[in-house]
Amino acid sequence: MFKEFFDFKKLKKEWIYFGAITFVLVLVSLYCAHAWGYNKASILLDDKKITAYEINEEIESLKNDLAVIEEKVADAGEEQSNKQAELSQMNSEYEEVTSIINQRDDVQKDYDSLLQQVEEKDEEIKALNQHISDKQKELDKITKGIVIKKKEPRVLVAGVFIAGKDIPPGRYKVEPNRGSGNYFVNGGAKVNIILGKGDDFYLPEYVFELDEGDEIEATLSVKYILVE
Numbered sequence: 604m605f606k607e608f609f610d611f612k613k614l615k616k617e618w619i620y621f622g623a624i625t626f627v628l629v630l631v632s633l634y635c636a637h638a639w640g641y642n643k644a645s646i647l648l649d650d651k652k653i654t655a656y657e658i659n660e661e662i663e664s665l666k667n668d669l670a671v672i673e674e675k676v677a678d679a680g681e682e683q684s685n686k687q688a689e690l691s692q693m694n695s696e697y698e699e700v701t702s703i704i705n706q707r708d709d710v711q712k713d714y715d716s717l718l719q720q721v722e723e724k725d726e727e728i729k730a731l732n733q734h735i736s737d738k739q740k741e742l743d744k745i746t747k748g749i750v751i752k753k754k755e756p757r758v759l760v761a762g763v764f765i766a767g768k769d770i771p772p773g774r775y776k777v778e779p780n781r782g783s784g785n786y787f788v789n790g791g792a793k794v795n796i797i798l799g800k801g802d803d804f805y806l807p808e809y810v811f812e813l814d815e816g817d818e819i820e821a822t823l824s825v826k827y828i829l830v831e
Contacts, residue, residue, distance in 0.1 A: 756826050756827060756828045756829075757770060757826070757827045757829075758780050758824060758825070758826050758827070759819070759821070759824070759825055759827065760824045761784065761821050761822050761823050761824055761825075762820075762821065763818065763819065763820045763821075764818075764819040764821075765816065765817070765818055765819070766813045766814060766815055766816060766817040766818075766819065767815040767816060769819075770813070770819070770827060772813050772814055772815045772817075773812075773813060773829050774810070774811070774812050774813070774829070774830050774831060775810070775811065775812075775813050775827045775828060775829060775830065776808055776809070776810045776827075776828045776830050777798065777808065777809050777810075777811075777825050777826065777827055777828075778798070778807065778808045778825070778826045778828070779798040779799050779800060779805075779807070779823055779824070779825065779826070780823070780824035780825055780826045781823065781824045782799065782823050782824070783797065783798060783799025783800070783802070783805050783823060784797065784798065784799070784821065784822035784823030785797055785798075785820075785821070785822045785823075786798045786809070786819075786820075786821045786822075786823070786825065787819075787820040787821075788811070788813070788817050788818065788819055788820075789817055789818055790818070790820070793811070793817065794809070794811055796809055798821075798823060798825065799823075810830065
């Protein structure tokens with residue numbers, strides 16, 4: 604009986620070992636089946652049957668593509684910043700050019716205004732020059748004393764004459780007609796000169812107002828030119 608118990612105990616021990624070995628084998632089989640199944644497992648993607656391994660490769664490829672896209676996005680963002688800076692610079696230059704154009708318009712207006720003022724001054728200067736010319740003629744008339752009338756001169760020989768009888772009264776320029784000699788009006792009280800030419804002591808001409816009744820006495824032939 605003791606022997607039978609020992610055999611039963613031994614048999615039980617062998618079953619435990621067998622069970623343990625069987626369990627280990629099942630676990631190994633399950634692991635291998637899982638690994639083989641994971642690598643061999645497949646799904647439908649876009650109507651294409653692919654394995655998990657291929658899925659991992661696709662994921663890695665997509666990650667790489669995403670990294671490239673992110674890099675391009677970063678580059679695009681930097682380029683956008685540069686373009687924005689260029690745009691800001693162009694806006695600044697545009698404002699500067701616009702300011703210059705506005706200043707040019709203001710300068711043109713000032714130029715046109717000054718040009719108009721210059722033209723007005725030119726007209727004013729012309730009028731003043733004409734006025735000066737007129738005044739100069741008046742001055743010449745006063746300083747030179749005469750403007751010769753368009754009338755034939757009158758010649759009186761040496762002798763004594765009465766204004767209003769022998770010669771009309773008026774303003775005359777007297778010149779020696781021939782030679783030289785004394786010329787008196789009213790006994791020398793009004794005119795007392797020596798008419799003649801070619802000597803510093805002689806007067807080549809003389810202007811005075813001959814009034815009605817004046818008495819002329821001349822020792823030479825005298826030319827009378829009526830002036831105003």
